[in-house]
Amino acid sequence: MHAQAWAWLALFSLGAYHGINPAMGWLFAVALGLQKKSGRAVWESLLPIATGHVIAIVAVILVAVLAGEVLPVHVLRIAVVVILIGFGVYRIVSKSHPRFGGMQVSFRDLTIWSFLMACAHGAGLMLLPVLLGMSAMGAGHETHLAAFPSVKTQLFAVAIHTFGYLLLTGTVAWVVFTKLGVSVLRKAWLNLDFVWAVALIATAGLTLVFSWF
Amino acid sequence: MDLWKPDPTFYPSAKLASQAPPEKHAFVALLNPTYAGQADVIGVVDVDASSSSYGKLVGKVEMPNIGDELHHFGWNACSACLCPYAPHPHTERRYLVVPGIRSSRIHIIDTKPDPRKPKIVKVIEAETIAARTGYSRPHTVHCGPNGIFISALGAPDGNGPGGIFILDPDSFDVLGKWEIDRGPQHFGYDFWWHLGYDTLISSEWGTPNMVEKGVNPEILLKGGYGHSLHVWDLRKRRHVQALDLGAEQQMVLELRPAHDPAKAYGFVGVVVSLKDLSASIWLWHRDKDKWAIKKVIEIPAEAADPEKLPPLLKGFKAVPPLVTDINLSLDDRFLYVSCWGTGEFQQYDVSDPFHPKLTGSIHLGGIVRRAAHPRAPQTPLNGGPQMVELSRDGKRVYFTNSLYAPWDEQFYPDGVRSWMVKLDAKPEGGIALDQKFFLETDGLRSHQVHLEGGDASSDSYCYS
Numbered sequence: 262m263h264a265q266a267w268a269w270l271a272l273f274s275l276g277a278y279h280g281i282n283p284a285m286g287w288l289f290a291v292a293l294g295l296q297k298k299s300g301r302a303v304w305e306s307l308l309p310i311a312t313g314h315v316i317a318i319v320a321v322i323l324v325a326v327l328a329g330e331v332l333p334v335h336v337l338r339i340a341v342v343v344i345l346i347g348f349g350v351y352r353i354v355s356k357s358h359p360r361f362g363g364m365q366v367s368f369r370d371l372t373i374w375s376f377l378m379a380c381a382h383g384a385g386l387m388l389l390p391v392l393l394g395m396s397a398m399g400a401g402h403e404t405h406l407a408a409f410p411s412v413k414t415q416l417f418a419v420a421i422h423t424f425g426y427l428l429l430t431g432t433v434a435w436v437v438f439t440k441l442g443v444s445v446l447r448k449a450w451l452n453l454d455f456v457w458a459v460a461l462i463a464t465a466g467l468t469l470v471f472s473w474f
Numbered sequence: 475m476d477l478w479k480p481d482p483t484f485y486p487s488a489k490l491a492s493q494a495p496p497e498k499h500a501f502v503a504l505l506n507p508t509y510a511g512q513a514d515v516i517g518v519v520d521v522d523a524s525s526s527s528y529g530k531l532v533g534k535v536e537m538p539n540i541g542d543e544l545h546h547f548g549w550n551a552c553s554a555c556l557c558p559y560a561p562h563p564h565t566e567r568r569y570l571v572v573p574g575i576r577s578s579r580i581h582i583i584d585t586k587p588d589p590r591k592p593k594i595v596k597v598i599e600a601e602t603i604a605a606r607t608g609y610s611r612p613h614t615v616h617c618g619p620n621g622i623f624i625s626a627l628g629a630p631d632g633n634g635p636g637g638i639f640i641l642d643p644d645s646f647d648v649l650g651k652w653e654i655d656r657g658p659q660h661f662g663y664d665f666w667w668h669l670g671y672d673t674l675i676s677s678e679w680g681t682p683n684m685v686e687k688g689v690n691p692e693i694l695l696k697g698g699y700g701h702s703l704h705v706w707d708l709r710k711r712r713h714v715q716a717l718d719l720g721a722e723q724q725m726v727l728e729l730r731p732a733h734d735p736a737k738a739y740g741f742v743g744v745v746v747s748l749k750d751l752s753a754s755i756w757l758w759h760r761d762k763d764k765w766a767i768k769k770v771i772e773i774p775a776e777a778a779d780p781e782k783l784p785p786l787l788k789g790f791k792a793v794p795p796l797v798t799d800i801n802l803s804l805d806d807r808f809l810y811v812s813c814w815g816t817g818e819f820q821q822y823d824v825s826d827p828f829h830p831k832l833t834g835s836i837h838l839g840g841i842v843r844r845a846a847h848p849r850a851p852q853t854p855l856n857g858g859p860q861m862v863e864l865s866r867d868g869k870r871v872y873f874t875n876s877l878y879a880p881w882d883e884q885f886y887p888d889g890v891r892s893w894m895v896k897l898d899a900k901p902e903g904g905i906a907l908d909q910k911f912f913l914e915t916d917g918l919r920s921h922q923v924h925l926e927g928g929d930a931s932s933d934s935y936c937y938s
Contacts, residue, residue: 363672443486
């Protein structure tokens with residue numbers, strides 16, 4: 262497979278991984294559907310939840326791109342590596358979790374909640390190594406080595422990621438709401454906090470390997 | 475250490491929790507009413523009907539100081555940890571949070587690995603609570619979606635206002651006062667919430683100075699004890715609405731909101747009406763964009779020979795029912811009512827919350843009646859049905875007979891000799907005393923009971 266295709270697949274998979282996490286959207290959608298006794302309430306909550314997720318990711322990419330304007334590529338890579346490792350370690354050590362919202366939530370509330378959850382899980386940070394890797398892979402026959410791919414490619418990356426996220430969040434929400442029921446939480450809600458933290462640190466490692474070559 | 479899967483005692487909904495396996499142990503607050511010689515204890519009672527020590531005290535943990543007056547208590551974590559907006563499902567339900575209402579100390583007690591050998595792992599001193607919250611005399615403990623909530627009767631000097639403060643659920647650090655805007659609220663007592671509506675409800679007893687020297691007849695006859703409920707915005711921590719039951723309705727105590735988060739109603743017990751000494755149950759409910767309250771049960775006083783009445787009641791020639799605790803089954807179907815004065819315990823079908831139907835009644839103790847337990851039919855009992863707890867499946871009911879040490883003697887001048895009993899409840903209504911379960915606690919008075927793994931007053935749910 263073409264190297265670029267791997268990157269798209271990685272972005273989609275990361276989206277799917279974020280989407281399947283109960284703490285990042287689908288469970289809230291199910292709860293609101295149950296509270297209002299309406300399947301429509303499940304669907305309606307997906308839009309603000311996805312919006313908050315996208316804002317969180319775009320914000321991180323934006324900061325990284327701006328940093329890329331002033332920092333040499335290798336310094337930027339090292340900075341990303343340090344932040345990823347630091348955040349991963351913080352996730353292992355800290356027991357804090359976001360405290361925002363309630364069960365009577367507006368579009369705005371849900372968007373903010375989803376934004377906070379995505380930030381707390383480092384969702385945007387996880388995408389940076391892929392984006393950095395894309396430009397490194399595409400840079401072979403270019404004279405100027407940019408830290409990030411073009412704006413168009415970046416937008417497409419966010420779109421692919423969000424598609425993966427929304428597909429999983431929506432599907433799981435609907436299956437749990439209509440078929441499985443919330444009792445599935447008792448067995449299937451694995452503690453992925455540690456796995457998540459290790460994933461952050463592992464992506465840092467990959468970034469390091471990439472930047473070596 | 476966090477768990478790999480959600481704590482098995484957490485259930486997303488009350489309906490799922492009602493399918494939980496039967497409890498094997500009950501924890502009960504046992505207090506020494508003399509405040510001297512022996513410290514209070516949390517006792518562990520074997521409630522496994524197949525066990526040889528069924529109905530017996532099989533473990534205990536003694537408090538490090540004397541004179542705490544253990545009263546109500548709660549868990550560090552419960553099903554509210556599954557709430558979607560602040561999920562932390564891998565926390566373990568393991569620690570009991572046990573305040574002393576007299577000392578204002580809070581004890582954190584570890585119930586694992588052996589529930590029969592609980593251990594104190596942390597003591598929070600009254601000074602810490604006072605410095606960080608301005609509150610004193612902690613009462614109700616509920617684990618919430620994002621912290622442990624504790625109500626308090628008042629300030630360290632014994633005056634008001636009473637209120638609510640928060641403990642960190644991981645470190646048990648006292649985080650501070652909960653209210654941002656308390657509006658007209660001054661008295662504190664119980665609180666609970668409708669998680670589905672981001673609404674907290676609180677009730678009123680009196681300040682520490684109004685209750686610690688016994689019930690004050692002057693204050694009572696002037697209607698000076700609490701007679702209102704308060705509705706709060708749980709997210710904004712602001713007072714929204716006061717629901718006044720009228721000054722003749724004295725002492726509005728235990729709050730039992732529907733367990734289903736989609737239902738916006740609940741029940742509260744009133745101890746005594748100044749009009750006719752009756753007790754009552756009121757239903758608060760959502761009415762368009764406001765909250766409203768309505769009396770749905772009235773329990774009349776019973777005429778009595780003044781010779782058999784304590785000095786406080788002689789002039790009235792009647793025994794007040796004194797509804798001091800109520801409890802609601804997890805399916806929101808049966809409401810249990812303790813009449814501590816008349817020694818009656820009632821069960822109501824509240825499927826239609828506006829029109830409760832009496833479906834069961836038993837007598838035990840009572841100021842005049844002194845009804846005996848079938849286990850010892852010749853021994854008249856004093857005290858009456860008081861703190862009541864229900865199993866998650868709604869089939870077993872436990873209650874104890876002491877109220878509050880400074881008040882016990884005013885109603886039972888011979889001193890409350892304490893006992894704990896169990897009833898069996900039929901699925902379609904009806905209750906009967908379990909003849910094998912009659913626990914006497916020699917010198918110590920039993921108060922609140924909580925069941926291992928959760929019960930009908932320990933957990934709240936975010937999923938309908």
